[in-house]
Amino acid sequence: MQTAPAGAPLTIDASTGLLAGARQVLSPHYDTRPAGSSPELIVVHGISLPPGEFGGPWIDRLFTGTLPAEAHPYFREISGRRVSAHALIRRDGEIVQYVPFEARAWHAGESEYRGRAACNDFSIGIELEGTDDTPYTQAQYGALAALTAALLATYGSLSAEAIVGHSDVAPGRKTDPGPLFDWARFHTLLKEVHAA
Numbered sequence: 001m002q003t004a005p006a007g008a009p010l011t012i013d014a015s016t017g018l019l020a021g022a023r024q025v026l027s028p029h030y031d032t033r034p035a036g037s038s039p040e041l042i043v044v045h046g047i048s049l050p051p052g053e054f055g056g057p058w059i060d061r062l063f064t065g066t067l068p069a070e071a072h073p074y075f076r077e078i079s080g081r082r083v084s085a086h087a088l089i090r091r092d093g094e095i096v097q098y099v100p101f102e103a104r105a106w107h108a109g110e111s112e113y114r115g116r117a118a119c120n121d122f123s124i125g126i127e128l129e130g131t132d133d134t135p136y137t138q139a140q141y142g143a144l145a146a147l148t149a150a151l152l153a154t155y156g157s158l159s160a161e162a163i164v165g166h167s168d169v170a171p172g173r174k175t176d177p178g179p180l181f182d183w184a185r186f187h188t189l190l191k192e193v194h195a196a
């Protein structure tokens with residue numbers, strides 16, 4: 001298990017796009033970025049399945065296309081969706097990776113960042129296990145800062161200034177990671193990890 005407190009450096013193998021030490025649950029829901037596109041933006045999301053419940057196997061199942069529709073009424077709505085994210089940070093700070101970082105994951109949907117549509121083409125999507133109205137955990141902030149620092153160190157096309165919430169690139173359609181996500185706390189931690 002990857003618990004990544006702030007300050008613990010994480011490393012990404014640039015040849016495979018995989019995070020060392022992460023639990024790898026590779027998703028079939030990805031493809032290659034358009035020619036000439038590289039990761040320039042990090043999109044932070046929030047997710048829980050069923051909504052408001054933490055710790056089950058269902059996020060892995062959704063992102064691998066194996067969510068059983070009959071297991072929960074909500075799953076009937078979403079079980080056929082072909083979606084993914086590059087990584088998930090669980091409530092205890094464990095990092096799960098679904099898609100190699102240089103590939104295109106299917107997380108942002110219809111979206112726009114500074115006049116550019118289709119954010120999946122040029123972004124990395126990181127899910128935090130949570131809801132809009134539950135504070136994220138210290139372990140999650142620590143792991144997110146450590147993962148972000150590793151991404152910044154690996155992909156020179158990324159920048160600490162280009163990190164947004166899903167709600168920022170799909171306003172009116174998406175609200176995650178929600179108003180309780182503490183951007184100032186995250187950026188403070190990121191600076192600490194980055195300087196370490």
Ligand SMILES: [Zn+2]
Pocket residue numbers: 044045046107166174176
């Ligand atoms: Zn989202």
